[in-house]
Amino acid sequence: MKKFKFAFLLAVISFTVNTSLVAQQQQQQQQQQKKKKSSTVVSGAQDREYWANLLYKISSPIILNLANGTLKQHMPVEVPPGQKTDFFKKVTYLEAVGRTMAGVAPWLALPDDDTKEGEMRKKLRIALLKGIANAVDPANPDYLNFRTESQPIVDAAYMAQAFLRAPKALWEPLDAVTKGRIAEEFMALRTRTGAYNNWLLFAGINEAFLMSIGKQTDPVRIEFAKRKIIEWYQGDGWYSDGPSFSMDYYNSYVIHPMLVDFFKVLSDKKRVNVEAYDTAVKRMIRYSEFSERIIGPDGTYPPMGRSVTYRTAAFQALGQVALMDKLPSGISPAQVRCGVTAVMHRMFDQYNNFDKDGWLVLGFCGAQPGIADGYTSTGSLYMATLGFLPLGLPADHKFWTDPAADWTSKKAWSAQPFKKDYHVEY
Known part of the structure; x- marks a missing residue:
């Protein structure tokens, strides 16, 4: 009996050791595969293909259904x-449409071509023009609500931003009836x-x-927005969101990109001097330095x-600065591309952010409904498209053609030289 027990014990030990060795070998192989995969140099063209396919995946359910x-x-x-x-x-529904429009507008504004990406863009642009007409047609099942509740003020603004970002692609092709209906809906927001x-x-x-389409405007709303946002500037590229400061991503979700686009219209119409617009741009450029540095x-x-469920919208300001070809000195287009691409892979590849039918789900990285704010619903999540603005740069732009480059925190945490950061005054 003792011999049997001893033999059994040896067998158990042998099995345990062998199992542990196999597990260790499998773990080592997985680590080597990950290391090999992470060390593979990816071209800017491959990054662009990834961005385009992901933006299409996110936005197409909204646009094609509309x-x-x-x-x-x-x-x-x-x-x-x-x-x-x-x-x-x-x-x-207006949340989903307005936010998606603002995110895809620069991309859809690119000229048609016979590439796979060009075909996706053309399909979405044609569908979106049809969808916009449906959205303001009272007889259509998808007629969107501009007339009740306060929330439509927000999402009409993203639609407005889309028209301002891509007037030739998204505004000018619309028929006169649709343009008139859009103007009426916007005036009803007052x-x-x-x-x-x-x-x-x-x-x-x-x-x-x-104002940009020649309609009568409310000067009080324009003046109040202009004055208060400027008053709320805190310095070093940061605005407070109202009288008190909040440490969040609203400087990117809303404030910098929308203020710059707002001031661009006012500057073009001689309602503010060009220096005011230039200052808004400089402040967004400074803020974009922080955006690039927070990417681990x-x-x-x-x-x-x-609102962390807005996901990649946290990088809208950085993307808009890249789109405008105004990245800060010391930050190359390639390092922005690689940094934001790393965020997208980390967020969208490892966990499922979509339901079985391809709609975004409440969460930050995966399905995490418990972190959603009380004002958040499915439509809110399409703010994520705002992180894709650099797709509005053509494929032959250096943002997409320059060799891969490490971003600031990757340099800092791997003993590479990196740019010092200093407070700025403007």
Whole structure:
């Protein structure tokens, strides 16, 4: 019996050791494969293909369904735990459309070509033009709500921003009836007000858009937005979101990009001097330095503050500066491309951010409904498209053609030289 027990014990030990060795070997092989994969040099063309395919995946359910008059029929309305969908159904569809439009506008503004990407762009642009007409047609099942609740002030503003970003692609081709209906819907927004914070910019850019198409504007809304946002500048590239400062990504989600686009219209129409516009641009450029630096060596960034479910919208300001060819000195286009690409891979490759039908789900990196704010629903999530603005740069731009480069934190954490950071005054 003792011999049997001893033999059994030896067998158990042998099995345990062998199992452990096999597990260690498998782990080593996986690590080697990851290391090999991570060391593979990826070209800018491959990065662009990844961006384009991902943006198409995110935006096409919104745009194609809107074109078919089936957005309300097919888009789910996911809300934070404990919330009811009744209110959100009044506003979530315009949220999805306006935010998606603002994100894809620079990309859709590129000329047609016979590449796979060109075909995707053309398909989305044609569908979006049809969808915009449906969105303001009272007889269409996808007629969107501009007329009740305060939330439409926000998402009309993103639609306005899309028209301002890509007028030749998204505004000029529309028929006269649709243009007239859009103007009427925007003017109807004046019956309501919003929060005393970044919402002032929404009201302001809605009026600026009306100004850009030759319609009568409300000068008070424009002036109030202009003055208060400037008053809320805190320095070193940061605005407070209202009277008190919040440490979050609203400087990128809204404030810098929308203020610059707002001031561009006002400057073109001689409503502010060009120096005011230039200052807004300089402040956005400074803020973009922080945006680039928060990207960790592994492609992560801090999930801090409100609205982290907006995902890649945290890099809208950085993307807009890249799109404008105004990146700060010491930050190359390639390092921005590689840094933001690392974020996208980290966020979208390892965890599923989509439901079975391809709609975004509540979360930051994967399905995390518990982190959604009380005002968030499915449509809100399409702010993520705002992180893709550099796709508006042509494929032969240095942003896409320069060799891969490490971004600041990757340099800093691998003993490479990197640019010092200093406070700026403007």
